[in-house]
Amino acid sequence: MLEDKNQSRTSLSELGEFGLINHITKHFKINHASTVKAVGDDAAVLDASEQQTLVTTDLLIEGVHFDLSYMPLKHLGYKSVMVNLSDVYAMNGNAEQITVSIAVSNRFPLEAIEELYAGIQLACETYNVDLIGGDTTSSTKGILISVTAIGKAAKEDVVYRSGAKDTDLVVVSGDLGAAYLGLQVLEREKQVFQVNPNNQPELDQYTYLIERQLKPEARKDVPKLLKELEVKPTSMIDISDGLSSEIMHICSQSKVGCKIYEEKIPLDPQVISACEEFDIDSTMVALSGGEDYELLFTVSIDDYEKIKGNPHLTVIGHITEQNQGMNLVTRANQEIELKAQGWNALKG
Amino acid sequence: MLEDKNQSRTSLSELGEFGLINHITKHFKINHASTVKAVGDDAAVLDASEQQTLVTTDLLIEGVHFDLSYMPLKHLGYKSVMVNLSDVYAMNGNAEQITVSIAVSNRFPLEAIEELYAGIQLACETYNVDLIGGDTTSSTKGILISVTAIGKAAKEDVVYRSGAKDTDLVVVSGDLGAAYLGLQVLEREKQVFQVNPNNQPELDQYTYLIERQLKPEARKDVPKLLKELEVKPTSMIDISDGLSSEIMHICSQSKVGCKIYEEKIPLDPQVISACEEFDIDSTMVALSGGEDYELLFTVSIDDYEKIKGNPHLTVIGHITEQNQGMNLVTRANQEIELKAQGWNALKG
Structure with a gap:
């Protein structure tokens, strides 16, 4: 369960931000016809549909939400997606896209980011979700992940928190x-x-x-x-x-x-x-x-x-x-x- | 330009996360017919339209992207929205919604968060954008802001980075x-x-x-x-x-x-x-x-x-x-x- 630490290390500064984005997103496939443009422009572009759009976001911070001494980075990537998809399913909708932003301190080599994104990719494949954008930056301490999930549901299918009735x-x-x-x-x-x-x-x-x-x-x-x-x-x-x-x-x-x-x-x-x-x-x-x-x-x-x-x-x-x-x-x-x-x- | 520090301090732990969310979002008005449900459920709900949806996200981190010794929190809130809206306009679209997630260390009192959100609110009002969700959590160091902006454009109006031609x-x-x-x-x-x-x-x-x-x-x-x-x-x-x-x-x-x-x-x-x-x-x-x-x-x-x-x-x-x-x-x-x-x- 606790994975071996990768022994080879590539400094993130060797790649630069855009090199890093290309490197970590090239393995992600786009599966939804509604995803017109994913990573690589100022904004992602999603196609119109008759359905309503569901949007949710969550922030996970090292030392607050997880401890890397027992949370492998691949699992962390997977879990950070799950936390957000769960909110879309809780609206009775289907999740179709995510954006993922990360900030990492320079103690993390490229291989650590690859592990994290391997988990994100596994989540995307398993749950049929397209990665459509994000931001990568350095942090002064630790690692943090901000995910936004976007889903769809027919208007008549959306379920809110506010509809419970006596005797339900x-x-x-x-x-x-x-x-x-x-x-x-x-x-x-x-x-x-x-x-x-x-x-x-x-x-x-x-x-x-x-x-x-x-x-x-x-x-x-x-x-x-x-x-x-x-x-x-x-x-x-x-x-x-x-x-x-x-x-x-x-x-x-x-x-x-x-x-x-x-x-x-x-x-x-x-x-x-x-x-x-x-x-x-x-x-x-x-x-x-x-x-x-x-x-x-x-x-x-x-x-x-x-x-x-x-x-x-x-x-x-x-x-x-x-x-x-x-x-x-x-x-x-x-x-x-x-x-x-x-x-x-x-x-x- | 550099604003007075507010002298009264309310601890964030007095309010709790949901109290804080209610407190900081109650002054935000919803302006777009497409915003069906904003803050307060698992996910925000946006209405369908004939147009394409534009999605962009950026992360701002204290000590990396800003220095609070000369960046007033209200300005920081305003700027964190601008950075994202700018990406939507760069697709030739109009921004309609944002989500804002923040993580703050316990050195920040409620009044600091209020200042930050006053800037976010001013940006929302000036640019006619609805705040539809977010996440608030504690950080182990400093403050960070993750904003996702969502916009619309007719399919034929969207402008990508990839269309420049010789002699343009x-x-x-x-x-x-x-x-x-x-x-x-x-x-x-x-x-x-x-x-x-x-x-x-x-x-x-x-x-x-x-x-x-x-x-x-x-x-x-x-x-x-x-x-x-x-x-x-x-x-x-x-x-x-x-x-x-x-x-x-x-x-x-x-x-x-x-x-x-x-x-x-x-x-x-x-x-x-x-x-x-x-x-x-x-x-x-x-x-x-x-x-x-x-x-x-x-x-x-x-x-x-x-x-x-x-x-x-x-x-x-x-x-x-x-x-x-x-x-x-x-x-x-x-x-x-x-x-x-x-x-x-x-x-x-």
Whole structure:
């Protein structure tokens, strides 16, 4: 998982900015007819269409969002694209283009940038997205990546955060909490390594957790699945900051309340065993862990039969009137008010 | 010009990310019918149109692209938008939306971010652009801004860098070199201040230079003017890295050569006098100074009568066949090969 450091080093100053842009973009293919002109002019050019355009952007900064001592650059490139595509899928749209800007300090050789872009390219190929532009510059410290993703959806298909209605079901894709626990495992191994660099880490029982942290996948399949099931969500958001924070966004923008059932929250067996080992509450991890990049959405109760039993989807609660508040119903059948702590809450 | 530091300070952690986003975006109005949903969901939503979409992005980093000791934050916000709009205008399009992502270290209070966004807002209002999204995060060092601009143009109006033809005229808007000299003046004043903080700077004879550095304006008027004159450029680029670098982009992408006449390069009187004072060659400054954000374009020789004598436009040379190379014809009628040094060349 942790890749060998490339031993040969090419200084970025040998190439210059335009040489670097050519070098890192020449392996990217253009797949969408809507991409008229990608890299190489003042602006990229996209063709008109009958559909609406979705635009989202995210910034990832070394020392804030990632630690290169356990995040390989290729994975970082891949993840920086996923984080943005996830936002397009959360609008029930399809991502078609990205721009990627990077700033790197002179401690990074060309080979490091190549690794980063290899991950970006893999993401573009896997998710059928065209790289259409960006900016490359030097930084005074570390590496940072700014990605903007552009997608499309028919006007009638776009799903906002604001459409949830009383009695709607609350549904989540996949399972929650694994990415946060993957981070805990990696941080513990880093500390062990600092004390004893000869220690060989035993990570077999954490493979799913680590993969969810280092190589998350955006749920491109979910909007497609919902279309096949003939279900249009009434609201949708992606889970980047934890279930609690995201359901609160839906409730506040939809002017509704909710009840989430603790026992319904989907958890992978590795999450349950790691929570025992780390002595953390698994519900707390799912609510506030973040970085799962699953989709959280609401559907009309009339659509229950269509989604019932689908292995990708779990009904975890329902929408209520706003004056009932936003609550977690515990396994002991107690109602606790949800708090938006985000993933930082667990760090302190 | 250099603004008072605000004395009251509000910690960013008091607000949190979503509080900060609400706080800084609530003063922005949405002006374009094509902006269906701006800030506040996973992605912004833009409406379909018959036109092509132009997308461009730039990254500005403290210590690399700007120095806050003489760049007021409001100006920085304004300039960070201009840099991007300029790229849209250089495609002969109109900018309609921007996303702005910022990362700030905890040395910045809320009031500093407000200043930055006041400049962004002024730019949005002046240039009729909608802020539709972004990301705000903390940085481990300094401040950085990543802007993506989105524009529109009819398919037949889009101008690429690649369309210049032999015998076309090379035209530039405005005048060149002032922004670079403004930077030299500001850096000199910074050094004087460090030696003697009580020294009162005398900047009256540099006002144009300093304004061009701190508050550049993107040439939104030029595509409009060209349309009125019924001139469609054959190629166009904005001058961010200096005339030399930009004409070389046009020539290499168009597979042509060029002759640029030194005596034709438009220079402001303040540029000429500052060059004498700093003992720098004014042609060198125009060729390699950068940050002018003027438009450089080529037009068919048949359009000469339409642009002749226009106070906004100067014909500085013509396109040749590729095998003739890219050359500067000096005042002494010597031909010198153009070199793409960019604005860094002057720094060393």
